Structure formats: structure tokens, C-alpha cells
Amino acid sequence: MRTETSSGKLDTIVIGWGKGGKTLAGALARAGEKVAIVEQSAQMYGGTCINIGCVPTKALIHDAEQHVEGIPASQKFDNAVQRRDDLTALLRAKNYSMLNDLDSVLVLTGRASFTGPKSIKVRTEEEELELSAARIIINTGAQPAVPQIPGASIGGRVHDSTTIQHAPLPKSLVVVGGGYVGVEFASVFGQFGSKVTVLDRGKRALSKEDADVASEVQSCLEDAGVTILSKAQVTGISQDSSCATVSFEIGGEPRQISADAVLIALGRTPATRELNLEAAGIRSGERGEIMVDEFLATSAEGVYALGDVTGGAQFTYVSLDDHRVLANHLLGDGTRSTKDRVAVPYTIFCTPPLSRVGLSEDQARKQGLSIKTAVKKVAAVAAMPRPKIVGDPRGIIKFVVNAQDDQILGAALMHVDSQEVINLVALAMRQGMAASQLRDQIFTHPSSTEALNEVLGELR
Ligand SMILES: Cc1cc2nc3c(=O)[nH]c(=O)nc-3n(C[C@H](O)[C@H](O)[C@H](O)COP(=O)(O)OP(=O)(O)OC[C@H]3O[C@@H](n4cnc5c(N)ncnc54)[C@H](O)[C@@H]3O)c2cc1C
Ligand SMILES: NC(=O)c1ccc[n+]([C@@H]2O[C@H](COP(=O)([O-])OP(=O)(O)OC[C@H]3O[C@@H](n4cnc5c(N)ncnc54)[C@H](O)[C@@H]3O)[C@@H](O)[C@H]2O)c1
Numbered sequence: 001m002r003t004e005t006s007s008g009k010l011d012t013i014v015i016g017w018g019k020g021g022k023t024l025a026g027a028l029a030r031a032g033e034k035v036a037i038v039e040q041s042a043q044m045y046g047g048t049c050i051n052i053g054c055v056p057t058k059a060l061i062h063d064a065e066q067h068v069e070g071i072p073a074s075q076k077f078d079n080a081v082q083r084r085d086d087l088t089a090l091l092r093a094k095n096y097s098m099l100n101d102l103d104s105v106l107v108l109t110g111r112a113s114f115t116g117p118k119s120i121k122v123r124t125e126e127e128e129l130e131l132s133a134a135r136i137i138i139n140t141g142a143q144p145a146v147p148q149i150p151g152a153s154i155g156g157r158v159h160d161s162t163t164i165q166h167a168p169l170p171k172s173l174v175v176v177g178g179g180y181v182g183v184e185f186a187s188v189f190g191q192f193g194s195k196v197t198v199l200d201r202g203k204r205a206l207s208k209e210d211a212d213v214a215s216e217v218q219s220c221l222e223d224a225g226v227t228i229l230s231k232a233q234v235t236g237i238s239q240d241s242s243c244a245t246v247s248f249e250i251g252g253e254p255r256q257i258s259a260d261a262v263l264i265a266l267g268r269t270p271a272t273r274e275l276n277l278e279a280a281g282i283r284s285g286e287r288g289e290i291m292v293d294e295f296l297a298t299s300a301e302g303v304y305a306l307g308d309v310t311g312g313a314q315f316t317y318v319s320l321d322d323h324r325v326l327a328n329h330l331l332g333d334g335t336r337s338t339k340d341r342v343a344v345p346y347t348i349f350c351t352p353p354l355s356r357v358g359l360s361e362d363q364a365r366k367q368g369l370s371i372k373t374a375v376k377k378v379a380a381v382a383a384m385p386r387p388k389i390v391g392d393p394r395g396i397i398k399f400v401v402n403a404q405d406d407q408i409l410g411a412a413l414m415h416v417d418s419q420e421v422i423n424l425v426a427l428a429m430r431q432g433m434a435a436s437q438l439r440d441q442i443f444t445h446p447s448s449t450e451a452l453n454e455v456l457g458e459l460r
Contacts, residue, residue: 010133011035012133012134012137013120013135013136014037015038015112015138015140015275016138016271016309017045018047018141018308018309018319019047019307019316019323020139021037021319022047022099023320023323024306024326024330025037025099025105026099027323027327027331028330029099034106037099037107037108038108038112038120038122038131040112042109045096046091046094048141048142050091050092050095051091051092052161052162055091056084056088056165057161057184057188058349059080060080060165060188061184064189084165108122108129109125110124113275113276113279114275114279114280114282115279116279117301117302117303118134118135119131135330136303136304137303138272138275138298138303138305139306140275140309141308142269142308144161146269149176149235149236150235150237152234152237154264157259157260158239158244158261158262158264160264160265164185164261169189171260172197172258172260172261173196173261173263174198174246175263176237176262176263176265176266177267178198178200178265179265180348183217186224186226186350187220187226187350187351195225195259196226197227197228197229197259198229199229199234199248200228200230201234205218208360209354209412210361213360213414216394217354217414219394220351220394220395224351232250233249234247235254243258243259244258246262268308269288270289270309270311271288272289273288281300282298282303283298289310290305290311291310292306292310294339295325295329295337296329296338306325313346315346318344322338325338343358345357345422345425351392352418353414353418354418355414356413357411357425358409358426358429359400361398361400361410363410364400364409364410371400371403371409372403374397374399374401374456374457374459375397375398375399376451377396378393378415379393379394381454383450383451384415384448385446386446386447387416390416392416395416396414396415397411397451397455398412398413399456399459401459406434407432408428408433408435415448416448417449435456
């Protein structure tokens with residue numbers, strides 16, 4: 001085992017090339033530190049988002065949405081896959097040089113695990129290295145959850161969100177789990193022409209969303225040939241050379257569906273199993289998540305964790321915001337904390353996308369708040385020609401507002417461009433802007449944002 005590195009004594013080791021860790025590694029190096037970043041796979045420089053998560057899936061969604069006459073579905077899919085591969089390769093190379101080109105950064109490709117409070121070993125393809133540093137930052141992300149369902153292990157016709165991206169276009173697909181991953185892939189493959197069935201154990205599709213919003217999403221998925229079966233308990237999966245068969249129960253009644261492929265999309269578990277956290281005295285929770293305080297410090301002095309591995313909301317922009325908290329703690333005045341976050345939005349990139357921030361109507365009523373709401377189908381919003389221009393006037397817009405002080409409590413926007421408009425609504429919420437102030441803003445035309453003028457005028 002080698003115990004020295006060509007870079008000499010290290011100030012910081014970052015384990016995992018996630019969004020927060022890579023950004024912080026660059027910032028610390030530019031501030032004069034000697035930094036090592038350890039990534040287990042050369043195919044993952046840049047982390048989940050650009051290689052197997054946000055970017056490749058959204059590229060596929062974009063291409064699935066394009067209506068190209070005269071080419072078969074399989075050709076359209078193959079073209080989309082090629083474009084996605086070119087894009088991810090480009091971003092991976094850029095990410096690699098962003099750190100590797102810095103003199104004070106040492107990039108190591110291998111799997112890291114702790115050997116002591118401030119030391120790790122790294123198994124590369126050629127050798128095992130021992131490294132130590134005054135500070136260690138864990139940014140190992142999360143992995144697809146493996147359910148206790150007989151036959152659900154990944155292989156052959158049974159896929160997770162990574163392997164499905166490299167499978168041939170299935171004529172038929174069963175998706176187990178109707179969360180973010182399940183809905184996005186159902187929408188993609190449905191639009192590429194697959195016959196898709198989503199099995200979810202919830203009482204209805206997207207059961208965390210208000211019924212009117214969830215029903216609009218379901219209807220758009222149905223337009224793409226997707227069937228959603230709720231209250232479904234999957235009991236087993238089998239496969240042979242011709243198909244995979246998923247057995248499940250709805251209301252105690254046993255049922256089966258066969259398909260070319262099955263996608264398991266039942267959440268993502270913090271990637272800590274192989275880190276040997278005990279060696280460093282780092283406490284973790286039931287799902288393996290690393291326990292951190294609001295400054296992202298773990299239970300071990302000088303060891304921090306950020307991103308999905310901490311068990312919080314699993315979004316690239318949350319990992320990036322974790323980096324801001326930690327950078328402020330290590331290089332700034334230390335006042336910033338994860339508790340400062342308010343109105344963090346999210347988007348499920350089905351077609352059209354559903355974007356949400358704050359409370360749903362159901363959640364606000366459960367909290368006993370006195371509210372007014374505005375709900376309008378996109379096709380009925382006269383002052384919003386943009387969706388009609390781009391040829392997809394489907395969707396719904398909903399606002400939940402405090403009846404007492406006119407503060408925006410939440411919004412659900414399902415329409416073209418909603419992934420952009422939601423950021424404006426979230427900003428208005430963070431700045432304490434009243435609903436009537438947002439309603440009376442000047443917006444460009446023709447845009448999707450201008451719907452806010454009309455919809456917020458209908459609060460009752
Ligand atoms: C299919 C899919 C689509 C998604 N779409 C979106 C989206 O549209 N928008 C959004 O905001 N979020 C999306 N997400 C979630 C988002 O990708 C994650 O929340 C985000 O990438 C997490 O970043 P991170 O910083 O926690 O670490 P990651 O980016 O997950 O990076 C962790 C890195 O650590 C490496 N690693 C793990 N263990 C070790 C070890 N022992 N040694 C060395 N290296 C190790 C891994 O190989 C990986 O590269 C999506 C996720 C998936 C799976
Ligand atoms: N657009 C985005 O921002 C985006 C896209 C993809 C993934 N992500 C992130 O990745 C994470 C993982 O996504 P995911 O979709 O895998 O997880 P998820 O937690 O969002 O959804 C899992 C779904 O599976 C269902 N389920 C659980 N056990 C089941 C069972 N045994 N049988 C049937 N259904 C069952 C749940 O009801 C839930 O609807 C998300 O939490 C999200 O933060 C984000």
C-alpha cells in the first residue's frame with residue numbers, strides 16, 4: 001500500500017464527485033488548499049446528475065417530446081440515445097478538467113473507505129493508497145434502493161434508472177414505483193412509443209399532490225399511452241428469454257403483467273455501505289444516511305457530509321446549496337446554515353412538467369390555515385398564449401394563498417416552461433411578496449410567466 005501522494009500533505013479529501021463536493025473542492029483549491037477528490041468510476045466524473053441523473057434523462061425527455069415525421073420510433077430513440085451519450089461525454093470531460101487542471105487538486109479514481117478518523121484507503125484499479133487530511137468531506141450520493149421483492153434484483157430485463165438508460169427501446173415496460181423516476185421514465189418511454197404500466201402502492205397517482213393536480217398529470221401520461229395502477233403491492237418478478245412478468249395485488253386480488261422490461265424505481269438510498277464509517281466514528285441513521293448538523297458537520301470532528309448522502313431532499317440544487325453552506329462555514333463568516341432554506345421548489349419532468357413549491361391545498365388545510373385558492377386549466381388561461389404557440393396547451397395552475405395576509409403558501413404549475421416559472425414564484429415567496437404584488441408585475445409576452453397576471457387575479 002502506498003501512503004504518500006505526489007501532492008504532499010493534503011488539507012482536504014473529498015470522497016465522491018457529486019455536485020456539492022466538486023464545487024467545494026474547486027473553491028478550496030482556489031483558496032490555496034491542497035485537495036484530493038476520490039471518485040470510484042471514470043464514468044462518473046461529475047457525479048450522478050450529469051452522467052446518469054438529471055441531464056441524460058432530461059435530454060431523452062426533450063427528444064421524446066419532438067414530433068418528427070417519417071422516421072420509425074426505434075430510429076428516433078437511437079438518435080436520442082446517441083445525442084444523450086455525446087452530451088454526457090462532453091460534460092464528463094469538462095468536469096474532469098475543471099478539477100484535474102488545477103495544480104493543487106489531486107484526482108484519484110478508486111473506491112474510498114475510512115481507515116481512521118482522518119484517514120481513508122482508496123482502491124484504484126492498480127493499487128491501494130492510504131491518504132489522510134485535516135478535513136474529509138463525504139459526497140457519495142445515493143444508489144437505487146433494492147426492494148425485498150423476489151426476483152427484483154437488477155439484471156436481464158429488470159432495470160434500475162441507470163441500466164434502463166442503456167437498454168434497447170422496450171415495446172412494453174412495467175415501472176414499479178410512481179415517484180419522480182417512475183413518472184419521468186414512464187413519460188419518456190410512453191412518448192417513444194412503449195406501452196407503459198406504472199404500479200404504485202399509493203392510494204392514487206402522485207398521492208402527495210392535490211387530487212386535481214395529480215389527475216392532470218395522470219391524464220397527460222395517459223395521452224402518452226401510460227396506464228397507472230394505484231394501491232398495487234408487487235409480490236414478485238420473474239423473467240425468461242421472451243419477457244418479464246410482474247406479479248402484484250390490488251385490494252387482495254392477485255394480478256400479473258408481462259413486458260419486455262421492468263424498471264424498479266422505489267427511491268434512492270444514501271451510499272454509505274462501503275465507507276466503513278465506524279472507523280471514523282461517523283454516526284449514520286436507519287437508511288445509512290450520514291447524520292449532520294445544520295452546518296453539515298458529522299459526529300466526527302473535521303468530517304463533513306453533503307448532498308444525497310445526508311438523507312435530505314435528493315436534488316442537485318440542494319447538494320449545490322449544501323456546498324454554499326459548507327463553503328461559508330470553511331471560508332466565510334460561518335453564518336449560513338441549511339436551516340436558512342425556504343420555499344425550495346421541485347419539478348417532475350413529465351410532459352408537460354409539474355413544478356411545485358410550498359404547501360399544497362391539502363397540506364394547508366391540514367395545518368388549519370385560512371386560505372384562498374386559484375385554480376385554472378392552462379387551456380383556459382387567455383393571457384398565456386405560449387403553450388398554444390409551442391403546441392401543448394395541457395396542464396393546470398394552482399395557487400394557495402394565506403387569506404389573512406395574502407402571502408403565497410404554495411403553487412403547483414403544470415405546463416410548458418413550468419420548471420422556469422416556479423423559480424420566480426419561489427423567489428417571490430422567499431422575499432415575502434404578497435400574491436397581489438406578484439399578480440401585478442410586468443411579464444414578457446408571449447411567455448408562460450404572464451399566466452400569473454390572470455391566475456392570481458382569481459384567488460377566492
Ligand atoms: C434518473 C435520475 C434523474 C434525476 N433527475 C433530477 C433532476 O432533474 N433534478 C434534480 O435536481 N435532481 C435529479 N436527480 C437527483 C440528483 O441527481 C441527485 O440528487 C444529485 O445528483 C446528488 O448529488 P450528490 O452531490 O449528492 O452526489 P452524486 O452526484 O450522486 O455523486 C456521488 C458520487 O460519489 C461516487 N461514490 C460513491 N461512493 C464512493 C466511494 N466509496 N468512493 C469514491 N466515490 C464514490 C459516485 O460514483 C458518484 O459519482 C435525479 C436522479 C436520478 C437517479
Ligand atoms: N426531477 C427531479 O428532480 C428528479 C428526478 C428523478 C429523481 N429525483 C430524485 O431521486 C429520488 C428517487 O426517485 P424515485 O422515484 O426512485 O423515488 P421516490 O421516493 O420519489 O418514489 C418512490 C415511489 O415508489 C412508491 N413505492 C414504494 N415502495 C413501493 C412498492 N413496494 N410497490 C409499489 N410502489 C412503491 C412510492 O409510493 C413512491 O411513489 C427522488 O426522491 C428525487 O429526489 C429527482
